[in-house]
Amino acid sequence: MEMPLARFQNISLDQLRSISSSDHKVFRENSLFSGNCFGIGRRKWRNPSDQIKCLSLEQGLQPRPKPDLSRVHTDVKEVRLDETQVKKSGLRICSKIEKLVLCNRFREAFDLFEILELEGSFLVGTSTYDLLIQACIGLRSVRGVKRVFNYMTRNGFEPDQYMRNRVLLMHVKCGMMIDARNLFDEMPERNMITWNTIISGLVDAGDYLEAFRFFINMWEEISDADTRTLATMIRSAAGLEQISVGRQLHSCALKMGIGKDTFISCALIDMYSKCGNIEGAQFVFVEMPEKTTVGWNSIIAGYALHGYSEEALNMYYEMRDSGVKMDHFTFSIIIRICTRLASLEHAKQAHAGLIRHGFGLDIVADTALVDFYSKWGRVEDAQSVFDYMPCKNLISWNALIAGYGNHGHGEEALEKFEQILEEGMKPNHVTFLAVLHACSYSGLSERGWEIFQSMSRDHKIRPRPMHFACMIELLGKEGLLDEAFALIRGAPFKPTANMWAALLTASRVHGNLELGKFAAEKLYGMEPEKLINYVVLLNIYIRSGKSKEAAAVVQTLRRKGLIMRPACSWIEVKKQQHVFLSGDKCHVQTKEIYQKVDSLIHEISKLGYVPEEKTLLPDVDEQEQRVLLYHSEKLAIAFGLINTPEWTPLQIVQGHRICNDCHNAIKFISQVTQREIVMRDASRFHRFKNGSCSCGDYW
């Protein structure tokens, strides 16, 4: 046999180790392995109903019928059975266990297994052990693994190679990697399945480098690898985001004649897109002889990952038209895309499709929906989806809390947080970020401070820079600039740009020139090319009447060649999106749009709206200044008003943080028109109703 894998022997472990360990760590920390509330690794389910069933059973959220064991217990405990009777009774129980497992009634199978454990000496056969292992994997039950394994050991069960692999798999799938590795080391014989099993476990656990070490050892020991090995290793390369390694694996697969295998192709699409090469992913997808559901899912997710949300959505419709079956993965991906596009129409269709295709109870898709409705400003809908979920994990809770918090419902967010604690779930750093943001947006500074302190004290979670930045924002809003500055100085790590940016913003809001200057200078050192840092300081100087200093900032901007990118907003009207740039005059209805903006400005001026003093460069002529006043949000709103008489709510989305002036204008427009306006800036959503913004934030 040709040895394409031999080239991997040229990769030293040091080379693998040199792969950025911080990236690796971030990936691991963000992976499900660390994030899910069950404390176990990656789960795989044949279909979502299995998932719901199993998770519900494990969490004890659904009542399950319990077999009446009392009589049998009595038989076993009180009546001494002779050897024949034990055998007869044991065989009957084993047969029943096997039938229960085959019907996916894993819990009940374990209830019966308890009888055998109490009796203690009945010699269970391979087929029963095999199905008990299946039950453990189905439940992802560590306790189940221990029970089955103890029983085997106690009764001197001597497994053959098949059973040894099954026992190994049981440990791997339940995340018991230390035990799995011990078993692996002690195995008298290891075949390809043994190697594939342990490697797959390492990749599931995010231990990618170790997976590569095993892969190399595997080649040394058995000089063989198959499609499954390659598919797993490609997943590992994706986890490490090492395209060069991924490419070598691709080359190996081609040399082995399995380059177009469905599993390999899907893994390659995912690897190329995660490594930043969407063209590579597209190439593999086009070359796939048969485009499967997973293939479509992978390429759509790849496009979405690279920010090509509209293209991804188009591919989804192409997938649907091609007649390929969609699954719960498809809908989870699509809902996330809708969140990025902030498209209610598409999300509604995806929500309907999810239910129609029978995946309405899938935890991942439902969580994506909770997140969508939360971000879109429909917290009630988010709560409604959440309430219908048969089981929720920490990710679902976090999405809901962020939804409440980002829309000014700080108290509700805190209530949900309390509920998490009452239910015995362990909050993670994302939970705390959502809760602290909620406190910040709703002005609950004392509660925010208490929670921030409780993070390390009570929950043993070390606050990260994002938590610090959030607290600085919170203190800054209260005008507690000295305290905010003290927090930066007291941080147990080097302050990050986010932290200084929060202090700079607070300094601008409260007109603290000295602190603003200090924060801006720190930011210049860290992000020398980031325009916004200069603009904020420029604002501070202009408002403080420091024209000389303001001119110096302008000079710096020019020297560096930093140009303000025109802001972009888009509005969805009658299922179609219309995009506007600042001062945009390309739209066919430009004339009407500008007339509408003028009349709105006239109306809102009567209500007391005064445009903010513009931060314009000194030599910008008046005509240009006038054009710049027509920000993209205002144009989009005017367009919406002209074209949608039944417009509610109107959504304005923009890629950059909007200026105070525009924010205030939108507030007034909402008041004048009595319309509800949902608007998103770079970091959060704002919902205006009768002129007031639900987030409680000020600009």
Place this chain on the structure above:
DNA sequence: TTAGGGTTAG
């Protein structure tokens, strides 16, 4: 004889 592989959510 049986077993091991690919894509989703905060």
